Amino acid sequence: MTATTPPLLEVTDLTTHFKVPGGTVQAVDGVSFTIERGTTFGLVGESGSGKSTLGRSVLQLTRPTSGSVRFNGEELVGMDAGRLRAIRRSMQLVFQDPYASLNPRRTVREALEAPLRIHRLVPRAQREAEVARLLDAVGLPARFADRYPHEFSGGQRQRVGIARALATRPELIVCDEPISALDVSIQAQILNLMMELQREFGISYLFISHDLSVVQHIADRVAVLYLGRIAELGTYDRVLESPRHPYTRALLSAVPEPDPTRARESATLVGEIPSPLDPPSGCRFRTRCPLAFDRCAVEVPALRVDAAGDAVACHAVA
């Protein structure tokens, strides 16, 4: 890769608002970040932070209100439907509940062959072998091809969901809470699978999760989203091991540790995330922030990027 190669994904000032009865939901508001090839970008935040909408806006499954999403240098916002369909091959989505993306009346083979057929990826004669290859890649035996989704456990179903995403040989997979519906003992297996596929195929992940320990383990870079805006952004260790933004700090202090000797402090964050219909003026976090002062109510803090490429949006911390 040369210095002139654009990053795999470059999101600039992305904004997605929804008109609803009673106002406008400012789900995503001026978000910028980039994802490099073969890396994992973690997106964390509470429910209502806009992280799922952001994921869908990147894929143009939800059309952004404004801003830019460049994939391999090519602008997706406003792209015509035909070209977008072709490019979607390279960007896939894995859901929390694979049931939502698998047709219960179709066998795994049918589910995996559909994208191969639609995108004309593999000649008919080779499809059977390709299905077997995909199942093998996600750790399922080839004989599972003729089963239906309901015959699988949650973990197996998520493996099928991942196999289907892999079918089009994507460069980017957006994963929206891919392990939160799974049993604890299965979560680690699926994470291991995702890391292995990344090493093998060089896939990039936009990994959306509320689980900070998981993101800390697998993400290279992390963005913390609060009410549709990025509060803090940077390498996983900078953001999650030495956080600067008061929201990141509060979020981390709320995470329970499997160790009674490292007792969690009492809850530092009061109240709940305000409605995205009527976000606070200035800094959106100020209504719950222990460091808030006058300026925070009147001026939106800019996301200031330091020399290392880490960024924080806060008037109170340097």
Added chain:
Amino acid sequence: MSTLLDMQGLRISAGSGAARTTVVHDVELSVDAGETLGVVGESGSGKSLSGLAVLGLLPSVARVEAGTAMFEGRDLFLLDKRERRHLRSTDIKMVFQDPMTSLNPVMRVGAQLREAVAAQGELSGRAAAARAIELLDQVGIPDPAARARRYPHEFSGGMRQRVMIAMAVASRPKLLIADEPTTALDVTVQAQIVDLVTELQRQYGTAVIWITHDLSLLAGMADRIAVMYAGRVVETAPAAQLYSAPRHPYTGGLLQSIPSSRLAHGADLPAIPGMPPDPRHLGAGCAFAERCAFAVERCRTETPPLLEHSDAGRAACWVLPAPAELLAVAR
């Protein structure tokens, strides 16, 4: 501390006709007055059924086949419907993952709380209404007098759970059974709810049985922990001991598979292979044997009993590996 609830030999069956099978086997759970017992397990482990059985709240497909549940000298499994209902409105309360299952959607929150207060027989009318608002305030609901006039759907998930807790503590119960009460909530709100329950527990001396799939969550709050797998308690120990010196391979496996800073960034997690068994189709022997790295021949033929291995810890394992072996990757 005196034992408040002592449940022994609990067996629950579920299903209908020939398909009826045992899904909870010989479970014992006991909790002292004012203590917090954490019950941890995955789906199908029997943790929720065991909690529901205490209050006679099992779903219609399930029933208690054997066991005793002594609570202040009475066996809860022998109570009639009326006695049980009385107990549920006074001494033993339960909160669930989804508060909407227990809140009346068409009744104002204040009225529901007033009813719960009045059921104690001490307060009525205006005094009960005042106490209802006081309870909302106590569980951290802002502007409680105005909120009391709202309906449950007008509350956020976290606020609804606070209302449920207010309903539960209205009777100053001796025992609170909390079944995954924070699972649907954000981690910040979860921390608030845990703090709230801990505070109320201190104030009223309530014992808590906290049922969850999240071993990390229990670390900061439970005095003792029971780990359930495939319908059995496989290990029980004081919390500090369970995390630092587990003896059952399943407990060790769970602790190791949690991502943490002990592991190199991006390294493979020490995952437990395979998947939890279907509780309806268990073979002979230890239900964990097929996923267990330590299993020996005997594990596949004979079910290990829950036996004491130290002053306060017990595990159901024929091999009983040393804690250092179970946490080999973690240390």
